[in-house]
Amino acid sequence: MEQEMEKRKDGRTEQSEEKWVHDASVDYKGRVPLRASTGVWKASLFVLAIEFSERLSYFGIANNLISYLTKVMHEDLKTAAKNVNYWSGTTTLMPLVGGFVADAYTGRFYMVLFSSFLYLMGLSLLTMSQFIPSIKPCDTRICQQPRKIHEVIFFLSLYCISFSTGGYKPCLESFGADQFDDNHLEERKKKMSFFNWWNFALCFALLLGATVIVYVQDFISWGVACLIISILMALTIIAFCVGKPFYRYKRTEGNPLKPILQVLIAAVRKRNLPCPSNPALLYEVPESERSQERLLRHTSGLRFLDKAAIIEEKHVEQKESPWRLVTVTRVEETKLVINLIPIWLTSLTVGVCVAQGTTLFVKQAAAMNLKISDNFKIPAASMSSVSAVGTLITVPIYDRIIVSILRKVTGNERGINILRRISIGMALSVMLMVVAALVEAKRLRMATHNALTIGMANHNTMSVLWLIPQYLILGIADSFSLIGLQEYFYDQVPDSMRSLGMALYLSVLGVGFFLSSFLIIIVDHLTGKNGKSWIGKDINSSRLDRFYWMLAVINALVLCFFLLVTKGYTYKSVHMRDMDNDCYKSDEVVMVA
Incomplete structure (x- = not known):
C-alpha cells in the first residue's frame, strides 16, 4: 500500500515538473513558465517571421548594393567592393556591442524590439532618399555624379540599419533558441532542428531578396523595392509584439565578463x-x-x-x-570562453568566402550574358538565389534524413558533432574557390577572344548559368559551416553569454568581410606594380581567377589548422537536473556537442 502511494506521489511530481519549465526562464509576467502555453514552436514562429523580414530587407539591399554603387554612385570596382565590405563588416561586428548590453542589462526581448524600430527607421530613410525630389540621386535619369545630399542620406540610412543590427542579430536567434528547454529531451531535440529551420527561413528570404526584390530594383525602381521591405518589416514587428505572452524570457545576470x-x-x-x-x-x-x-x-x-x-x-x-x-x-x-578563441580565429576564412558572394561574384555575373531567353534577362545580383536554393535543399535533407541515420550510427543526438559539421563546410569552401577560379579563367579567355576577334571587350558570349555550380556549392557549404558555427557559439558559451555568443558568430562574418577588403587592398598593391593588377578598375581587366586560387590555398591551409586545433576538443558537460528531488545528479551528464 505504501509503495503504491509512493508511486502515485512520484507520478504526480513528474506530471507537475513536466507541466512547468524549470530552466531559469520566466513568462511575460515574471512567473515560472507553463510548458503547454509558452515556448517551443508556437513562440519561435513569431521570431522566425521577424527574422525572415529582416533578412529579406538585408539581402535585398546587400546583394545589389555593389551594382547601385557602381551604376548610380559611379564608383569604380575596387571602391565599391571595399564600401560593401565595410558596411557588411560593420553590420556583423556591431552585434558584439548589442549582445553584451542585452546579456548584461536589457534582456534579449527588449533589445530586439528597440533594434527593430531602429531598423525600420533606417529603411524609411532609405525609401525617402529614393522618392523625395530634393534628395534623390540626380535631377535627371542620366548623370555622372550623384548629389552629395543623396550620398549622405543613403549612407546614413545604411549605417542606421547596420547599427540596429548590432542589437537585433545576436539577440533574435538566441531568443528563439531560448524557447526550448535544454533539460527536456524532446525540446532539446527540437532546438537542434530550430537552428536548421532558422537557416531555412533565412535562405528563403535570401531567395526572395535576390530575385523579387533585386528584380524590382533593376527593372522598376529602388524606391518601390525599399517601400515593399519597409512595409513588411513594420508588419512583422507588430506580429512580434503580439507574440509577447507566448515567449519565455531569460533574466539578465549583470556583466557576463x-x-x-x-x-x-x-x-x-x-x-x-x-x-x-x-x-x-x-x-x-x-x-x-x-x-x-x-x-x-x-x-x-x-x-x-x-x-x-x-x-x-x-x-x-x-x-x-x-x-x-x-x-x-x-x-x-571560463575554460569554454578560452577554448572559443582558436575556433573563432580559424573560422574567419568562412566569412571571407561568404563576402565574395555579394561582391566579386556579382560583378562576374554582370560581365556575362544575363539572357535566359529572348524575352527574359536575369539581374546579376539574382544569381545569389542559387546559393539559397542550395541551402533550402540541403537543410531539410540533412535535418530529416541524414541526422536520423547518423543518430543511429554514431549515438550522437546531433548525428555528427558540431566541429565536424563546420569542418565539412570549410572543405566545401575550398572546393567553392577552386570552381570559381576555373569558371572565371574560362570567362576571361572568352572575353579576350571576343576583344581580339570582334573588337568588342564587352561582347558577352558566356552564359551567366556557368556560375550556378559555385553559387550552389556556396549554399551547401553554408548549410554546414554557418549553421554549425551558430550552434557552436550558442551552445559552447556560458548560459549567461548566449547573446554575446551569437555576436561572436556574427563577428566571424564581419571580420571576414574586413579581411576580404584587406586582401583586395594588399593584392591590388602587390600586383598593380607592373600595371596588371588582379583587381583592376573593371572586371575584364582584372585577374579574379588568380585571386580565387589564392583564397582556395588559404582556405585549405586554415582547414588543416582547424582540424589540428579541434582534435580532442572537450565540449560543454552539463549535470542533469533531477526533477523529482529538484536538485542535480552528479552521475548523469549531458555532453553538448
Whole structure:
C-alpha cells in the first residue's frame, strides 16, 4: 500500500515538473513558465517571421548594393567592393556591442524590439532618399555624379540599419533558441532542428531578396523595392509584439565578463597552490543555495584555472570573496570562453568566402550574358538565389534524413558533432574557390577572344548559368559551416553569454568581410606594380581567377589548422537536473556537442 502511494506521489511530481519549465526562464509576467502555453514552436514562429523580414530587407539591399554603387554612385570596382565590405563588416561586428548590453542589462526581448524600430527607421530613410525630389540621386535619369545630399542620406540610412543590427542579430536567434528547454529531451531535440529551420527561413528570404526584390530594383525602381521591405518589416514587428505572452524570457545576470575576470584573478592569486587530484575537493555551490542555474561538470583541460576553486584551509569557516574563491561551474565557463578563441580565429576564412558572394561574384555575373531567353534577362545580383536554393535543399535533407541515420550510427543526438559539421563546410569552401577560379579563367579567355576577334571587350558570349555550380556549392557549404558555427557559439558559451555568443558568430562574418577588403587592398598593391593588377578598375581587366586560387590555398591551409586545433576538443558537460528531488545528479551528464 505504501509503495503504491509512493508511486502515485512520484507520478504526480513528474506530471507537475513536466507541466512547468524549470530552466531559469520566466513568462511575460515574471512567473515560472507553463510548458503547454509558452515556448517551443508556437513562440519561435513569431521570431522566425521577424527574422525572415529582416533578412529579406538585408539581402535585398546587400546583394545589389555593389551594382547601385557602381551604376548610380559611379564608383569604380575596387571602391565599391571595399564600401560593401565595410558596411557588411560593420553590420556583423556591431552585434558584439548589442549582445553584451542585452546579456548584461536589457534582456534579449527588449533589445530586439528597440533594434527593430531602429531598423525600420533606417529603411524609411532609405525609401525617402529614393522618392523625395530634393534628395534623390540626380535631377535627371542620366548623370555622372550623384548629389552629395543623396550620398549622405543613403549612407546614413545604411549605417542606421547596420547599427540596429548590432542589437537585433545576436539577440533574435538566441531568443528563439531560448524557447526550448535544454533539460527536456524532446525540446532539446527540437532546438537542434530550430537552428536548421532558422537557416531555412533565412535562405528563403535570401531567395526572395535576390530575385523579387533585386528584380524590382533593376527593372522598376529602388524606391518601390525599399517601400515593399519597409512595409513588411513594420508588419512583422507588430506580429512580434503580439507574440509577447507566448515567449519565455531569460533574466539578465549583470556583466557576463565579470565572472570570467574573477576566475582569472582568483587563479593568479592562488597560483602557488597545488591542484587537488580529486576534482570533488574543488568548491561548488552548496546544494541548499543552488538555484535553477545549470551546473557544469569538471573537465581536465586548462588545469591552472582549477586553482580558482581551491578552498584554502584558513578560510574554511569564512565566506570567501568571489575574487578569491569561485565555483567549478564558473571555472568551466571560463575554460569554454578560452577554448572559443582558436575556433573563432580559424573560422574567419568562412566569412571571407561568404563576402565574395555579394561582391566579386556579382560583378562576374554582370560581365556575362544575363539572357535566359529572348524575352527574359536575369539581374546579376539574382544569381545569389542559387546559393539559397542550395541551402533550402540541403537543410531539410540533412535535418530529416541524414541526422536520423547518423543518430543511429554514431549515438550522437546531433548525428555528427558540431566541429565536424563546420569542418565539412570549410572543405566545401575550398572546393567553392577552386570552381570559381576555373569558371572565371574560362570567362576571361572568352572575353579576350571576343576583344581580339570582334573588337568588342564587352561582347558577352558566356552564359551567366556557368556560375550556378559555385553559387550552389556556396549554399551547401553554408548549410554546414554557418549553421554549425551558430550552434557552436550558442551552445559552447556560458548560459549567461548566449547573446554575446551569437555576436561572436556574427563577428566571424564581419571580420571576414574586413579581411576580404584587406586582401583586395594588399593584392591590388602587390600586383598593380607592373600595371596588371588582379583587381583592376573593371572586371575584364582584372585577374579574379588568380585571386580565387589564392583564397582556395588559404582556405585549405586554415582547414588543416582547424582540424589540428579541434582534435580532442572537450565540449560543454552539463549535470542533469533531477526533477523529482529538484536538485542535480552528479552521475548523469549531458555532453553538448
